[in-house]
Amino acid sequence: xxxxxxxxxxxxxxxxxxxxxxxxxxxxxxxxxxxxxxxxxxxxxxxxxxxxxxxxxxxxxxxxxxxxxxxxxxxxxxxxxxxxxxxxxxxxxxxxxxxxxxxxxxxxxxxxxxxxxxxxxxxxxxxxxxxxxxxxxxxxxxxxxxxxxxxxxxxxxxxxxxxxxxxxxxxxxxxxxxxxxxxxxxxxxxxxxxxxxxxxxxxxxxxxxxxxxxxxxxxxxxxxxxxxxxxxxxxxxxxxxxxxxxxxxxxxxxxxxxxxxxxxxxxxxxxxxxxxxxxxxxxxxxxxxxxxxxxxxxxxxxxxxxxxxxxxxxxxxxxxxxxxxxxxxxxxxxxxxxxxxxxxxxxxxxxxxxxxxxxxxxxxxxxxxxxxxxxxxxxxxxxxxxxxx
Numbered sequence: 001x002x003x004x005x006x007x008x009x010x011x012x013x014x015x016x017x018x019x020x021x022x023x024x025x026x027x028x029x030x031x032x033x034x035x036x037x038x039x040x041x042x043x044x045x046x047x048x049x050x051x052x053x054x055x056x057x058x059x060x061x062x063x064x065x066x067x068x069x070x071x072x073x074x075x076x077x078x079x080x081x082x083x084x085x086x087x088x089x090x091x092x093x094x095x096x097x098x099x100x101x102x103x104x105x106x107x108x109x110x111x112x113x114x115x116x117x118x119x120x121x122x123x124x125x126x127x128x129x130x131x132x133x134x135x136x137x138x139x140x141x142x143x144x145x146x147x148x149x150x151x152x153x154x155x156x157x158x159x160x161x162x163x164x165x166x167x168x169x170x171x172x173x174x175x176x177x178x179x180x181x182x183x184x185x186x187x188x189x190x191x192x193x194x195x196x197x198x199x200x201x202x203x204x205x206x207x208x209x210x211x212x213x214x215x216x217x218x219x220x221x222x223x224x225x226x227x228x229x230x231x232x233x234x235x236x237x238x239x240x241x242x243x244x245x246x247x248x249x250x251x252x253x254x255x256x257x258x259x260x261x262x263x264x265x266x267x268x269x270x271x272x273x274x275x276x277x278x279x280x281x282x283x284x285x286x287x288x289x290x291x292x293x294x295x296x297x298x299x300x301x302x303x304x305x306x307x308x309x310x311x312x313x314x315x316x317x318x319x320x321x322x323x324x325x326x327x328x329x330x331x332x333x334x335x336x337x338x339x340x341x342x343x344x345x346x347x348x349x350x351x352x353x354x355x356x357x358x359x360x361x362x363x364x365x366x367x368x369x370x371x372x373x374x375x376x377x378x379x380x381x382x383x384x385x386x387x388x389x
Contacts, residue, residue: 037061044068044090052096057082068114069093081106092116092138099123100139105130112136116163123147124164129155140165140187149173154180163187165212171195179204184231189214196220202228212236214260222247222261231255238262238282246271246283262286262306270296270307282306284331290314292332297322297342308333308355315339324348333357333379341366341380351375358382 038059048070054077056065062083073095080086081103089104092114099122104110111133120142128134129152137153138161139145146168153159154176162177165187172195177183184207194217202208202225209231218240226235227249238260245268250259262284269290270283284306291314292307303326312335327348338360345351346368352375361383369378 039085040064040066042066043070046070048072052076052091054079056080059083060085062086064088064090066090067094072096075099076101078103080104083107084109086110087133088112090114092118094118096120100125100128102127104128107131109133113139115139115142117141119143120145124150124153126150126152129153131156132158134159135182136161138163140167142167144168146170149177151176153177156180157182159183161185164191166190169193177205181205181207183207184209186210187212188216189236191216193218197223199223199225201225205229207231209255210234210236213240215239217241219243221245222266224248226250227252229253234258236260238264240264242266244268246274250274259283270312284308284310286310288312292316292337294319294322297324297344300324301326303327303350304329306331308335310335312337316342318342318344325350327351329353331355332359335359338362340364341385343368345369346371348372349374353377355379356383361385 039061041062042064044066050072051074052067052072057077057079063085064087068090071094075098076096078101080101084107086107087109089110089112096118100115100120102125105127108131110131112135116138120139121144123146129150134156135158140163143166148171149169151174154174157180159180160182162183162185169191170193173193175198178198178201181204183205186208187210189212193213196219201223206228208229210233212234214236218237219242221244222242224247226247230253232253233255234257236258242261242264243266246266251273260282262282264286266283267287270288270293272293272295274293274296282304288307288310289312292312294317297317300323302324306329308331315338318340322344325348328350329352333355336359340363341356341361343366346366349372351372354375357379361380363385365380365385365387369375
């Protein structure tokens with residue numbers, strides 16, 4: 001089914017589901033429609049275009065409206081607030097314009113709002129905080145969506161999922177958001193969000209699994225309360241203005257896989273206790289000092305080590321038995337690291353990029369790096385290396 005919406009579609013007030021109706025035989029349509037009403041309208045991924053008619057509001061029994069991944073344009077009508085039984089609204093990946101209707105707060109059963117990747121303008125309506133059943137809100141990739149995250153959204157006690165990436169959100173995140181015990185996904189990268197993270201982060205919101213605030217203007221320290229987020233798998237905070245040191249207790253997060261705090265103002269040393277867990281280590285473009293703990297080089301599942309552009313010093317550990325079999329990326333350039341390049345790195349068979357330039361490495365350049373079949377880039381310039389005799 002392609003092309004424009006058939007106008008007659010909005011006269012089908014007595015069918016249960018558009019997809020079910022298509023599968024019926026002509027012999028049972030009449031009996032069925034006498035006792036059923038439209039509850040599901042699924043037209044996603046069908047190459048449709050045109051506008052979304054306000055007459056959809058006449059489908060008063062509608063529970064699910066799915067028109068994602070089409071070419072619809074125009075704005076959402078105020079009349080959508082008349083769909084009092086609506087629970088799911090999937091309109092992402094279209095060309096919709098205008099503001100988010102404030103009348104949606106009248107859809108008191110609404111649980112899911114997906115409007116990502118459109119041309120929505122204005123801001124996030126405060127009225128959305130009046131939706132007691134809302135669980136999922138995804139409205140990112142709307143580059144002209146401006147303003148703040150309304151304080152009222154902190155009233156939604158069942159809220160689980162917030163995604164507003166690559167938009168124009170400004171000011172700080174209301175601390176009330178971090179009091180929602182059900183919230184497990186916070187995805188707000190590439191906005192203009194400022195302010196600090198709350199001191200009691202993870203105390204009242206202990207269940208986040210993914211916490212992504214990269215490319216914003218967040219400042220202040222990483223608080224020690226982070227160790228209370230025991231479900232955390234991704235902590236991605238690079239390209240902000242965070243300062244202080246690496247928060248104590250990070251090593252006690254048993255599920256942490258990605259810890260990215262690069263391009264901030266984090267200072268101090270790398271705690272050796274980080275070697276007790278297995279995650280991707282990326283803390284480049286900071287002010288870290290001291291040596292890299294030996295424990296980091298004995299994490300067998302580690303894939304990425306990005307500690308470039310810091311003030312790290314000392315030698316890389318050369319202890320026999322250390323191994324990084326899954327290492328894919330090692331970036332240590334622009335530090336003050338010295339000593340020999342460890343021989344065990346030539347056993348990292350999955351290594352694709354090795355950058356050690358602008359350091360103080362000495363000794364012989366290892367010729368057996370040629371055995372690494374996946375290696376695409378190696379840069380060891382501006383050191384004090386010599387060729388093997």
